[in-house]
Amino acid sequence: MSTGVEETPDVEREAELEELLGDRVLARETHLNAPGVVVNPGDVQDVLFTLRDEAGYDHCSCVTAQQYEDRYETIYHLKKFADPTDEVSVVVPTPLDAPVSQSAEPVYRTADWHEREAYDLVGIQYDDHPDLRRILLPETWQGHPLSGDYDQDKPQVVTLSEHANPLLPDHRDSEGDTMFLNVGPHHPATHGVLHVKTVLDGETVVDAEPDIGYLHRCEEQMCQQGTYRHQIMPYPDRWDYVSSGLLNEWAYARAIEDLADVEVPEYAQVIRTMGAELCRIASHMLALGTFALDVYGEFTATFMYTFRDREIIQDILEDLTGQRMMFNYFRVGGVAWDLPEPREEFFAQTRDFLDELPAKVDEYNDLITTNEIFQLRCVDTGVLEPDVAKQYGCTGPVARGSGVDYDLRRDDPYGYYPELEWDVVTEGGCDNYSRVLVRMQEVEESAKIVEQCLDILESWPEDERDIQANVPRTLKPDADTEVYRAVEAAKGELGIYMRSDGTDKPARFKIRSPCFSNLQALGEMTEGEYIPDLVASLGSLDIVLGEVDR
Amino acid sequence: MSNDDPRQSIEGSTAPSTATQDARMGAGVDDRFNSKLREAFGASPFILTKFDEFMNWVRGNSMFMLQFGIACCSIEMIHTYAIKHDIDRYGAGVPRASPRQADVMIVPGTIVSKFGPRMKRVYDQMPEPKFVVGMGSCTISGGPFQEGYNVVKGAEEIIPVDIHVPGCPPRPEALIYGVLKLQERIQNGESSPVVVKPYELERFGDLERDELVQKLADEIDEDDLVMRYNWADSP
Numbered sequence: 021m022s023t024g025v026e027e028t029p030d031v032e033r034e035a036e037l038e039e040l041l042g043d044r045v046l047a048r049e050t051h052l053n054a055p056g057v058v059v060n061p062g063d064v065q066d067v068l069f070t071l072r073d074e075a076g077y078d079h080c081s082c083v084t085a086q087q088y089e090d091r092y093e094t095i096y097h098l099k100k101f102a103d104p105t106d107e108v109s110v111v112v113p114t115p116l117d118a119p120v121s122q123s124a125e126p127v128y129r130t131a132d133w134h135e136r137e138a139y140d141l142v143g144i145q146y147d148d149h150p151d152l153r154r155i156l157l158p159e160t161w162q163g164h165p166l167s168g169d170y171d172q173d174k175p176q177v178v179t180l181s182e183h184a185n186p187l188l189p190d191h192r193d194s195e196g197d198t199m200f201l202n203v204g205p206h207h208p209a210t211h212g213v214l215h216v217k218t219v220l221d222g223e224t225v226v227d228a229e230p231d232i233g234y235l236h237r238c239e240e241q242m243c244q245q246g247t248y249r250h251q252i253m254p255y256p257d258r259w260d261y262v263s264s265g266l267l268n269e270w271a272y273a274r275a276i277e278d279l280a281d282v283e284v285p286e287y288a289q290v291i292r293t294m295g296a297e298l299c300r301i302a303s304h305m306l307a308l309g310t311f312a313l314d315v316y317g318e319f320t321a322t323f324m325y326t327f328r329d330r331e332i333i334q335d336i337l338e339d340l341t342g343q344r345m346m347f348n349y350f351r352v353g354g355v356a357w358d359l360p361e362p363r364e365e366f367f368a369q370t371r372d373f374l375d376e377l378p379a380k381v382d383e384y385n386d387l388i389t390t391n392e393i394f395q396l397r398c399v400d401t402g403v404l405e406p407d408v409a410k411q412y413g414c415t416g417p418v419a420r421g422s423g424v425d426y427d428l429r430r431d432d433p434y435g436y437y438p439e440l441e442w443d444v445v446t447e448g449g450c451d452n453y454s455r456v457l458v459r460m461q462e463v464e465e466s467a468k469i470v471e472q473c474l475d476i477l478e479s480w481p482e483d484e485r486d487i488q489a490n491v492p493r494t495l496k497p498d499a500d501t502e503v504y505r506a507v508e509a510a511k512g513e514l515g516i517y518m519r520s521d522g523t524d525k526p527a528r529f530k531i532r533s534p535c536f537s538n539l540q541a542l543g544e545m546t547e548g549e550y551i552p553d554l555v556a557s558l559g560s561l562d563i564v565l566g567e568v569d570r
Numbered sequence: 571m572s573n574d575d576p577r578q579s580i581e582g583s584t585a586p587s588t589a590t591q592d593a594r595m596g597a598g599v600d601d602r603f604n605s606k607l608r609e610a611f612g613a614s615p616f617i618l619t620k621f622d623e624f625m626n627w628v629r630g631n632s633m634f635m636l637q638f639g640i641a642c643c644s645i646e647m648i649h650t651y652a653i654k655h656d657i658d659r660y661g662a663g664v665p666r667a668s669p670r671q672a673d674v675m676i677v678p679g680t681i682v683s684k685f686g687p688r689m690k691r692v693y694d695q696m697p698e699p700k701f702v703v704g705m706g707s708c709t710i711s712g713g714p715f716q717e718g719y720n721v722v723k724g725a726e727e728i729i730p731v732d733i734h735v736p737g738c739p740p741r742p743e744a745l746i747y748g749v750l751k752l753q754e755r756i757q758n759g760e761s762s763p764v765v766v767k768p769y770e771l772e773r774f775g776d777l778e779r780d781e782l783v784q785k786l787a788d789e790i791d792e793d794d795l796v797m798r799y800n801w802a803d804s805p
Contacts, residue, residue, distance in 0.1 A: 026706040080712070090646075103786075126804050146622070157683070157720065158683060158684045159682065159789075160786055160790065161683075162771065162782065162785070165720070170719070172719045172801060173783070173801050173802040174802075175782055175798060175799060175800045175802070176683060176782075176798070176799045176801070177774075177782060177786055177790070177796050177798050177799075178683050178684060178686065178687055178772060178797050178798075178799065179687070179794050179795065179796045180687040180688070180691060180794070180795040180796065180798060181788055182799070205685065205688055206638060206669075206688060206689075206692050207667075208667045211639070212639050212640065212641070212644065213639075213640055213685055213688075233682075233684050234682065234684050234685040234688070235640065235641055235678050235679070235680065235682060235685070236684065237641075237682060237715045237718055237720070237721055238717075238718030238719055238720050238721060239713060241717075241718055241719060242714070242715060242717070244719060245717065254714065255714070255740070258641075258642055258714070258805060261642035261645060262645050263642065263645070306645070323652070324652055324653045326651035327648070327649060328652075328653050328654065328655050330649070331649070331653070331654050334649075338677070341641070341776050344646070344741060345642065345645065345646065345739060346738060346739065373571060489656050519586070565641070566641055566642060
């Protein structure tokens with residue numbers, strides 16, 4: 021957990037950066053996870069091109085925007101897909117009266133949405149940005165809610181005009197033969213409240229543009245109002261809410277433990293690892309069931325089977341944490357309590373589930389993946405090439421389905437993962453089918469991890485079961501410490517950026533959600549394909565709107 | 571005399587009906603038809619009731635839910651529909667994708683400013699009589715997100731809600747209980763009064779011309795439908 025080990029490479033890396041960027045670096049900063057370079061707002065593209073092409077930082081993981089008392093700041097968190105521990109933060113300060121900086125969109129395609137979000141919530145403007153509009157809030161919103169002088173009590177007016185009937189003559193393109201079609205925000209296949217503006221030529225998708233923000237619940241603001249120690253932890257459960265709560269809680273736990281320098285007892289790490297992987301199984305089961313529902317309207321067999329299995333996992337997790345979905349089980353420095361008593365019963369119940377799992381996975385394979393109709397719908401549809409996936413910052417099963425071998429559990433180890441035997445699953449098909457296969461196999465890998473954790477927990481000496489480190493009641497990390505830490509959540513890289521200002525609440529809390537980046541690639545995946553494949557692609561991306569919109 | 575006795579033994583039979591009945595059921599009554607209902611009605615094919623009571627009974631027992639997922643609660647709602655909890659046991663398990671075919675709307679999650687007008691529109695599209703179950707704390711008050719700049723403080727700000735199911739999220743059992751309570755109310759012919767003045771969809775031209783409206787006048791057409799959120803007055 022501690023950063024002490026990495027200090028030597030850090031020095032080398034800083035020297036390399038110095039050489040590469042030269043006098044374009046105005047100043048240096050040190051973030052807990054990476055060296056930071058401060059650059060001029062006009063040099064952004066130049067610096068990022070250099071870093072991407074010459075130093076190999078090909079993954080723009082997150083873009084954080086924030087307002088200080090005397091300036092605005094944009095931070096580009098860069099990583100390498102080959103080695104995510106090799107990070108660098110590019111910090112771009114802009115003055116309060118003219119917060120304009122160069123857009124990173126030409127370098128990293130994914131910066132498009134991230135910068136739109138920064139503009140929407142904080143109010144920084146980006147030159148050369150292809151389409152700088154609000155993304156999460158309605159177009160008619162006044163003010164930028166995460167900027168300093170925002171008054172939350174002011175009235176707002178929101179229109180319904182986007183929902184005009186698309187078949188009316190004025191919505192038809194006068195030049196071509198295309199038709200405009202709204203999918204959502206209330207639509208059975210959008211997995212919540214997503215709105216996809218599609219332009220069709222016959223049955224072919226010419227343009228698909230996701231319109232998000234229908235579930236923007238101000239998660240970042242909520243976390244900025246909460247104290248580190250207890251008040252933030254309940255919120256991560258509600259980002260990716262399909263039972264992957266523990267995975268999300270881990271993202272916050274990992275970030276705060278680095279920020280406040282807390283060492284987590286090994287025993288707690290094993291429990292965390294086990295709980296997180298159970299969550300991953302539950303989450304992938306939901307993805308599988310709803311995907312079958314989307315692709316061939318299978319409400320009876322596959323859907324019900326996956327929910328049968330989810331119920332079992334939720335029972336196990338309820339025994340462990342006390343809640344079916346919103347666990348609030350992790351604590352800073354450990355977990356809330358030990359395994360439920362009697363422990364034997366808990367072990368037996370969990371083992372029963374794991375024993376039955378292989379037969380169930382076979383059943384799913386019989387029902388879904390070897391099904392000819394299913395294959396016709398999924399093979400070679402929704403193709404996402406690896407290069408495109410990297411450009412869009414796709415992670416998780418979406419990237420691994422495109423052959424990008426990137427899994428933070430292995431590449432940026434945390435928890436108890438390095439001690440366990442398991443494999444990272446990748447498939448090279450790049451299509452909807454590959455993504456389903458990846459999830460199916462990850463379920464098996466997760467089961468392996470849970471199994472090993474159970475063995476370890478069973479044989480753990482009774483008097484060494486430390487579930488929490490000794491953490492002060494109030495956490496006040498040093499002022500101006502910044503950290504960006506990510507974990508491998510069910511959907512991909514879930515990162516948290518936090519900046520402390522010396523109080524017991526974070527000054528800036530930024531969530532890097534995997535679904536947000538993954539969804540951005542939807543247009544690229546579906547253009548030129550049939551409209552039913554749009555639904556299939558959306559299903560195989562497995563987005564959760566709570567996490568997309570936050 | 572038991573009510574299970576066949577009709578002819580009560581009234582005295584005539585040959586043709588006996589013959590028909592024998593031909594249909596063989597000798598005596600088929601005891602597969604015995605039930606509480608039969609006990610109550612006897613063999614008489616007549617039920618006397620008021621038509622509106624009958625309609626309420628029918629409505630309560632055959633509810634078509636709107637397939638409507640918003641946030642976390644929708645996952646528990648899916649669990650309520652799915653195996654194990656199976657709300658179809660209570661005649662309420664077939665979600666309809668179109669609001670025009672639905673008569674109960676479960677609001678499963680946080681409503682934010684951008685979604686408010688859309689939810690109102692979906693609600694307006696449902697045919698009368700329609701009922702709303704608010705699922706989870708967010709639909710009561712905004713729940714854990716109440717302080718958010720973008721969060722509507724409860725579904726009742728926008729549409730009338732008949733039943734509130736508290737929880738974050740409520741367990742499937744709680745949702746089933748809420749739906750059963752709704753059925754009970756429908757069967758008794760009760761409906762909820764609107765307790766909070768809802769936000770309405772209004773023509774932009776009809777809004778009072780204050781500072782905000784003046785500022786937006788260039789962007790929004792007079793005839794566009796808008797919803798105006800007065801955050802400061804929220805309960």
